Structures are given as structure tokens and as C-alpha cells.
Amino acid sequence: RILSRRKKGSARWEKQRLKVAALQEKTANQRKNFLHHQSKELASTYDAVIIEDLDMKGMSQALHFGKSVHDNGWGMFTTFLSYKLKEQGKQLVKIDKWFPSTKKCSCCGAEKPMKLSERTYRCSCGYVA
Template sequence: MYDLESYLATLSTGVVFENPKHYYQEAAKLKRLQKQLSRKKKGSNRRFKARMKVARQHNRIANLRNNTLHHITTYLSKNHAKVVIEDLNVAGMMANHKLAKAIADCGFHEFRRQIEYKCRKFGSELMVISRWYPSSKTCSTCGNIQDMPLEKRTYDCCSCGISIDCDLNASLNISRLA
């Protein structure tokens, strides 16, 4: 399995926001509650109570995720005059069954929604670049474009010889485009 879920966002300054992986942390309790729910008789009062426990656990995971996203988007929109994000094909990324759970746990759509209204609220400029711009395939030092496999997490340029984290390389390219 690919380790794409380690970072939620990487800034061109080198600041990295870790992905807290709330779903993975709470998955054991959710699994236990769902198993208890499946053992209850349909239509019973105890099944209703068990269903409410499962719903509360799902709500807890969603609230934890939203809290993290609120902290990050508020920090970005308050402390930066210009915020540049990449338009991602989240639906296409969700089609990959190996990455779908990790991408859903990040909440990219909610991140974009929050950053859009918070940039308007705090007066910072938001720029969304095209999803077709090869930000992760382009060297941030010399501009050489080469294929970048998904499982490779460091960008090794064959022209200038630089070795850099692929997320940092992409964020540098995005900041230069703006």
C-alpha cells in the first residue's frame, strides 16, 4: 500500500502539516461497535441503542477531521496573503481502491471549501491552479520534466542531480507558478 496519507499539506516554506489519520485511530472502536450492532435482533430497542453508538462514533471521527481542517485552513488564510492550491481530481483518486480510504480520511473537498471562504473572510488571495499542471513531475531547480511514479516519495532529478521530497518539490513549483 502506498504511503500517501502521511502529509495533509506541504507549504513551499517547508512547513508540513501531518495527517492525523482520525479514521485509522478510531477504526478499532468503530469495528467493535458495528460488530455489536450486527448481533442485535432487528427492530429491538437494544439494536436502536447500538445504532446510535455507531452513529456517534462516525460523528466523532467527522468532528475530529473537521477540527483539524479548521485549524490548518485558519492558519493558512490568516498568516498568508496569497494561498495557492492545486485542483485535485478527488473522484478519480477515490477510484483507486488502495488509496480511497486514506484520501477520504484527508477530506480534500472540505479543505478546499474551508480555504475558499476563509480566504474571503480574512482578505487573503486564493489561487487554484489546474490539475493538469505537472507540479510533481517538474524539477523545482532546473525545470526538467520527468515521470514520477506514485510510490516514489523523493524527486531525483536526472539533469541537475537534486534529491528532494516530492511534496516539497511540487509546492515549490506551485509557488513559482503563482
């Protein structure tokens, strides 16, 4: 806000612009550091990581999240995770956003329609989740 009140091109404007740039750089570095730590933890803990292929642009427009969806660095996180897993010879699997993971039995692979209100999955093979 202070920068917007300064006359563009003046010495005080330039000084304030540098302050704003430093703050934005610090925020970007904090986000990058956090994403590196999280991706390293996942890569060292698991042999395979399965993520959903999300449409972040669509989410920001349709769900009225706006900038907060773009601000979380999902693309950067998936990039970090993929190269760290590749270095260790592990696997990153991207699943389509319409894959019925909650309707599919993890034991036999049978698919069963479920309402959103249902919280317990019971399969015909006897598996309960």
C-alpha cells in the same frame, strides 16, 4: 460489529445504533475541528494560497487508496480555506493537476524537461533549487 449482530428493530439494536452514531459524530467533529484549525493557520499566515485541483474520486480508484482518500475531507478543507481567505481579502488559486510546477523556473519562467530521479533544478538563468 456488535450492531450487525443485533436483530434489526429491537431495543438493544436501537441502543447500539445510538452508540455507533455518537462515535461517528465524534470522529466527524474531530476532523472538522482539525480542518478549521489548519485552514485558519494558512489563511492568517499567507496572503495567497495555491492548491492543486485534485480529482479525489480518480485517486481513490486508480491508486488503490480506497476510503482513506475520501476520509481526509479535502473538499471540506478547500471550502474552509476559500471562505477564510475571502473574509481576509486574500487569494486562493487552484492550479490544474497537469501544471508543470516542478519543471518551471520560478525566476524566469522557462520550462525544462526533468526526470523523476533528478532532485536539483538548474535553470539556464542561473537559478538552482
